[in-house]
Amino acid sequence: MPSVRDIARMAGVSPATVSRAINNHPTVGKEVREKVISLMNEKRYVPSVGRRQITNIAFAYADDISLGSPFDAALMHGMSECMERFEFDLMVLDLKRVLQPHETYSQMFIRKGICGAVLRTSSQSKKVCERIAAEGFPSVVVGERFDNPLVNFIYADSRRSSREAVEHLINLGHRKIAVGLNVVEDSDHLDRLQGYKDALAAHQLSFDSRLVLQVPARRDGGEQFIRRLEVMPDRPTAVYLTDPVAAVAAMVEAQRRGMRVPHDLSIIGFDDAQLRFLTFPRMTAVCQDAREIGMAAFAALQSLIAEAKSTRRVQRVLGTEFEVHESTAVPPVLRHEGVSIAM
Amino acid sequence: MPSVRDIARMAGVSPATVSRAINNHPTVGKEVREKVISLMNEKRYVPSVGRRQITNIAFAYADDISLGSPFDAALMHGMSECMERFEFDLMVLDLKRVLQPHETYSQMFIRKGICGAVLRTSSQSKKVCERIAAEGFPSVVVGERFDNPLVNFIYADSRRSSREAVEHLINLGHRKIAVGLNVVEDSDHLDRLQGYKDALAAHQLSFDSRLVLQVPARRDGGEQFIRRLEVMPDRPTAVYLTDPVAAVAAMVEAQRRGMRVPHDLSIIGFDDAQLRFLTFPRMTAVCQDAREIGMAAFAALQSLIAEAKSTRRVQRVLGTEFEVHESTAVPPVLRHEGVSIAM
DNA sequence: TGCTTTATAGAAACTGTTTCAGAAACAGTT
DNA sequence: AACTGTTTCTGAAACAGTTTCTATAAAGCA
Numbered sequence: 001m002p003s004v005r006d007i008a009r010m011a012g013v014s015p016a017t018v019s020r021a022i023n024n025h026p027t028v029g030k031e032v033r034e035k036v037i038s039l040m041n042e043k044r045y046v047p048s049v050g051r052r053q054i055t056n057i058a059f060a061y062a063d064d065i066s067l068g069s070p071f072d073a074a075l076m077h078g079m080s081e082c083m084e085r086f087e088f089d090l091m092v093l094d095l096k097r098v099l100q101p102h103e104t105y106s107q108m109f110i111r112k113g114i115c116g117a118v119l120r121t122s123s124q125s126k127k128v129c130e131r132i133a134a135e136g137f138p139s140v141v142v143g144e145r146f147d148n149p150l151v152n153f154i155y156a157d158s159r160r161s162s163r164e165a166v167e168h169l170i171n172l173g174h175r176k177i178a179v180g181l182n183v184v185e186d187s188d189h190l191d192r193l194q195g196y197k198d199a200l201a202a203h204q205l206s207f208d209s210r211l212v213l214q215v216p217a218r219r220d221g222g223e224q225f226i227r228r229l230e231v232m233p234d235r236p237t238a239v240y241l242t243d244p245v246a247a248v249a250a251m252v253e254a255q256r257r258g259m260r261v262p263h264d265l266s267i268i269g270f271d272d273a274q275l276r277f278l279t280f281p282r283m284t285a286v287c288q289d290a291r292e293i294g295m296a297a298f299a300a301l302q303s304l305i306a307e308a309k310s311t312r313r314v315q316r317v318l319g320t321e322f323e324v325h326e327s328t329a330v331p332p333v334l335r336h337e338g339v340s341i342a343m
Numbered sequence: 344m345p346s347v348r349d350i351a352r353m354a355g356v357s358p359a360t361v362s363r364a365i366n367n368h369p370t371v372g373k374e375v376r377e378k379v380i381s382l383m384n385e386k387r388y389v390p391s392v393g394r395r396q397i398t399n400i401a402f403a404y405a406d407d408i409s410l411g412s413p414f415d416a417a418l419m420h421g422m423s424e425c426m427e428r429f430e431f432d433l434m435v436l437d438l439k440r441v442l443q444p445h446e447t448y449s450q451m452f453i454r455k456g457i458c459g460a461v462l463r464t465s466s467q468s469k470k471v472c473e474r475i476a477a478e479g480f481p482s483v484v485v486g487e488r489f490d491n492p493l494v495n496f497i498y499a500d501s502r503r504s505s506r507e508a509v510e511h512l513i514n515l516g517h518r519k520i521a522v523g524l525n526v527v528e529d530s531d532h533l534d535r536l537q538g539y540k541d542a543l544a545a546h547q548l549s550f551d552s553r554l555v556l557q558v559p560a561r562r563d564g565g566e567q568f569i570r571r572l573e574v575m576p577d578r579p580t581a582v583y584l585t586d587p588v589a590a591v592a593a594m595v596e597a598q599r600r601g602m603r604v605p606h607d608l609s610i611i612g613f614d615d616a617q618l619r620f621l622t623f624p625r626m627t628a629v630c631q632d633a634r635e636i637g638m639a640a641f642a643a644l645q646s647l648i649a650e651a652k653s654t655r656r657v658q659r660v661l662g663t664e665f666e667v668h669e670s671t672a673v674p675p676v677l678r679h680e681g682v683s684i685a686m
Numbered sequence: 687t688g689c690t691t692t693a694t695a696g697a698a699a700c701t702g703t704t705t706c707a708g709a710a711a712c713a714g715t716t
Numbered sequence: 717a718a719c720t721g722t723t724t725c726t727g728a729a730a731c732a733g734t735t736t737c738t739a740t741a742a743a744g745c746a
Contacts, residue, residue, distance in 0.1 A: 004702060014727045019393075019703055029725060049392050050362075050701045050734025056434075068420035068634075070413050076435065077411035084440045089455060091399075092433040094423060112432060219620055248621045255623040277562055278591045280598040280623065291411075347733060357696045362734055372694060391732050393703025 001053070002043045010043070011036050022047075022111050024103045041106050041136040047113050054113040057083065057301065060093040062125030067092070070244075070273040071290050072120060075142060078294025079118060086302065093117075095128060106137040116301045118142060118294075123186045138304040140297045140314060145187040152304065152314040154297045156288040158188055158270070161322040162195025162240070163202070165268045165286050168324065169238045170203050174266060174331050176234065180225045180241035180250065182217040192242040192270070192286070211236060215246060222249025230257060237331035238266035242286075244275050251279055251327060262329035269327070281326030288320045344396070345386045353386070354379050365390075365454050367446045384449050384479040390456050397456040400426065400644065403436040405468035410435070413587075413616040414633045415463060418485060421637025422461060429645065436460075438471060449480040459644045461485060461637075466529045481647040483640045483657060488530040495647065495657040497640045499631040501531055501613070504663040505538025505583070506545070508611045508629050511667060512581045513546050517609060517674050519577065523568045523584035523593065525560040535585040535613070535629070554579060558589060565592025573600060580674035581609035587618050587628075594622055594670060605672035612670070624669030631663040 004022075008015040013032060020028045021036040028036075039045075047054050059076055061067060080090055091114060099108050105128070109117060116138040119129050129141045133151040141153040169177050179196050182189045193212065200207050213228055215221035222241065229235060241247035247269025251261055259265045261281060269276065269285040276283040300314040347365075351358045356375060363371045364379040371379075382388075390397050402419055404410060423433055434457060442451050448471070452460060459481040462472050472484045476494040484496040512520050522539050525532045536555065543550050556571055558564035565584065572578060584590035590612025594604055602608045604624060612619065612628040619626040643657040 003700080005700090015702080016704080016728080017726060020726090023703080027725060032725085048701050048734085049732085051699090051736080052701080052734055059435075067423060068413075068416045070411075070416065073411045073413065073416035080410060080435060080437060084437065089441075090435040092402075092419065092423060092435060094427065097427045098432075219617060245617075245621070252621060252623045252625075274562060274588075275621075278588070278595060278618075278621070280595045282595075346731085348731095358733080359697080359735080360695055363695085366734080368735095370694060375694085391703085392701085393732050394705080394730090395703055395732080 002040075002045050003048070004045075007036060007039050007043065007045060011039055022107060024100050024107060024111065037104050037107050040110065045110065046115050047110055049113075054115065055086075055088050056091050056112070056114045057088045057298070058091045058093045058109065058112070058114045058117040059120065060095050060117045061120040062095045062128050063122055067094075070275075074273060074290035075118075075120065075294035075297070078291035078296075079298045081291070082295045082298040082302075088302075095119075095125075104135060105132045106135040109137055116140075116305045118297045118301055123184055138301060140301045140304070142293055142297045143186070143188070145317070146315075149313060149315075152300060154293055154300060154314070154316050154318065155187070156293060156318045156320050157191055158242075158286050158288065158320040159191040159195040159198070161286045161320040162192040162242075163198040164195075164322040165284070166196050166199035166240060167202065168284075168322070169240070169266060169268065169328065170199060170205070172238075172266065172328060172330050173333075174236075174238040175205065176211070176236040176238075178211045178213060178229060178232075178236040178239045180222070180239060180243070180246060181212060181214050182243055182246075183214045183221075184217070189242050192240070196240060217243035217246050219245055219249040222246035222251075223253040225250045226253040226257060226259075236265075237333070238268070238328070240268045242270050244269060244271050244273065244285075247271075247283065247285070248275055248279055251283060262327050264332055266328040266331070276323065276325060279327070284323065284325045284328040286320050286322050288318075293318065345383075345388050346391070347388075350379060350382050350386065350388060354382055365450060367443050367450060367454065380447050380450055383453065388453065389458050390453055397458065398429075398431050399434050399455070399457045400431045400641070401434045401436045401452065401455070401457045401460040402463065403438050403460045404463040405438045405471050406465055410437075413618075417616060417633035418461075418463065418637035418640070421634035421639075422641045424634070425638045425641040425645075431645075438462075438468075447478060448475045449478045452480055459483075459648045461640045461644055466527055481644060483644045483647070485636055485640045486529070486531070488660070489658075492656060492658075495643060497636055497643060497657070497659050497661065498530070499636060499661045499663050500534055501585075501629050501631065501663040502534040502538040502541070504629045504665040505535040505585075506541040507538075507665040508627070509539050509542035509583060510545065511627070511665070512583070512609060512611065512671060513542060513548070515581075515609065515671060515673050516676075517579075517581040518548065519554070519579040519581075521554045521556060521572060521575075521579040521582045523565070523582060523586070523589060524555060524557050525586055525589075526557045526564075527560070532585050535583070539583060560586035560589050562588055562592040565589035565594075566596040568593045569596040569600065569602075580676070581611070581671070583611045585613050585629075587612060587614050587616065590614075590626065590628070591618055591622055594626060605670050607675055609671040609674065614666075619666065619668060622670070627666065627668045627671040629663050629665050631661075636661065 004018045005015045008018045018036050021033045119141045121129050121144050130148050132139050145155045215225045241250050251267050269283045271285040271287045272290045276285040347361045348358045351361045361379050364376045462484045464472050464487050473491050475482050488498045558568045594610050597608050612626045614628040614630045615633045619628040
């Protein structure tokens with residue numbers, strides 16, 4: 001584990017200059033700074049205080065929305081639960097705010113005494129994660145999947161469960177099934193769309209893009225979804241909403257407009273917490289365990305930090321579970337034909 | 344701002360010993376350690392690295408439940424929003440886990456390079472907060488109120504709003520109103536009970552302790568509440584539940600058991616996020632703004648850190664808001680007498 | 687008494703950071 | 717061409733905290 005003085009010797013400069021490079025002082029020449037930073041990434045420099053190494057782990061997010069949702073809270077919960085046995089401490093960082101102009105991400109992390117980062121991202125900030133990975137800083141992304149082999153990530157793939165969910169609807173007799181997708185096309189929402197398409201294909205049903213409605217992953221998104229659904233000619237009898245809050249809000253909005261759930265409209269939602277038990281009727285949903293993702297992310301990061309080699313990649317895909325509750329039933333049309341109501 | 348060497352000189356020991364005292368090395372004598380720690384608290388020692396002062400703020404919680412709830416997520420959201428303009432970073436700490444045997448809290452904070460802490464607590468860990476305050480470490484408690492003049496806190500008093508809420512029920516015609524309290528008797532839950540009593544007293548209604556049900560502040564607590572309500576002789580026509588999740592769960596459970604809300608049972612809940620809009624019907628609720636509390640807590644802590652004097656106290660009480668939505672109506676008895684239904 | 691063990695603490699060597707001072711390059715003036 | 721002043725960049729030194737090695741004093745035991 002090289003020190004600032006080691007890096008200084010390798011770069012042919014003084015320790016003071018290396019320190020200034022880390023801390024983004026404007027008085028350091030561009031070539032010198034770049035040389036120092038790349039050397040530090042290459043040699044896996046970790047800051048210390050005195051003879052003690054600093055061991056902070058960052059929970060870093062790039063979007064304003066990120067902090068404050070139950071998903072993030074559960075992620076942190078899982079992380080901190082795993083961290084108890086280690087001497088790590090958890091720091092919460094807003095990447096956009098802490099990054100100074102002309103500063104590398106590695107540089108910023110080192111400046112803050114961080115030796116590894118769990119990156120919480122959406123599709124909007126995927127580039128940021130790729131850049132951090134390219135810089136060689138130990139990091140694990142949660143919430144997105146990457147084709148880029150350099151990026152480490154823990155990801156819950158909901159395609160299969162989504163297919164199960166939609167097949168459940170098809171088996172109940174639904175033929176016209178709408179999907180509510182996030183306006184931001186994250187990997188996970190696209191997975192869910194794929195699962196939807198898989199189910200249709202498996203049952204020889206054709207895909208109709210008019211049944212895919214993009215709404216914000218918020219309460220008003222779910223409400224908007226139902227309003228748009230209501231004015232559709234030949235209204236769908238079932239829907240799959242891929243965001244927890246939007247799903248619950250849609251269920252509420254449907255009921256507010258006089259539709260009975262699941263009697264008039266079957267709803268499948270998505271849940272990463274306990275929301276599915278807090279609706280009436282209880283919400284049939286595709287479920288992911290955010291706490292488990294947080295725990296897996298920390299475990300991966302920990303092993304990345306432990307092995308000094310930068311070669312290893314962690315690209316782990318967890319599953320999701322489809323849970324049948326009470327917001328799905330036989331569609332109204334079939335019910336007139338004497339089919340028993342499965343509630 | 345004294346350095347380790349200054350403290351060492353004052354205590355008549357070497358810098359090495361002071362460092363060991365901070366880091367809880369077992370080789371330091373008891374008297375020496377105590378002398379060093381008390382000197383550091385007295386002289387307001389803040390750790391540095393090189394010539395730069397360390398500026399970490401802790402979000403410290405003492406109960407296992409604490410992290411992971413929307414309330415905590417919203418608190419942190421508010422804090423980090425305020426922190427952006429300052430050079431502070433946010434660290435998340437589990438007080439019980441990070442505290443080493445025979446270690447003072449101040450010592451632990453200093454050891455981790457923390458210059459101030461927002462303490463998230465419930466009544467179970469009030470002693471911890473008082474101890475930290477008594478040690479003189481800059482801290483602000485959220486979520487509890489203290490009589491102890493040493494403790495700084497930001498607190499949302501829900502007594503008045505609770506009284507408004509219960510008076511709303513009384514004005515609708517309810518005479519038998521049950522209350523669901525947390526099994527842990529936090530200040531805020533006791534406030535709500537007081538508000539309930541205030542409302543009864545203002546309307547010359549007598550208080551009946553059998554109408555106060557203590558249930559855990561969780562989903563199953565809300566469910567339990569309804570089950571216990573159902574078997575009561577002369578069942579109450581309205582309830583006030585003082586926890587968000589328990590309130591929503593109770594509403595769902597009531598509906599599952601065939602009670603119509605608000606037709607058969609009026610429900611008032613508590614909300615610190617957006618849950619009241621995610622139920623059908625929308626939940627009439629006493630609301631507190633967790634983000635605002637987080638922001639106020641950070642602001643207070645910031646001013647405590649800025650002024651070196653330890654004399655100032657921050658004991659700020661915010662308000663809550665009572666919001667009428669759709670889960671409250673005229674009780675069934677009156678409805679038979681021809682009173683119009685207010686939904 | 688003499689030896690060993692234990693508890694305690696200091697000196698020195700090592701982290702990283704900043705202040706002060708200096709070198710080198712460039713521009714403007716005489 | 718020579719002098720001055722400014723800007724840009726860097727290094728030496730002085731400072732921050734921590735740990736390893738070493739030393740001392742007290743206690744325990746033969």
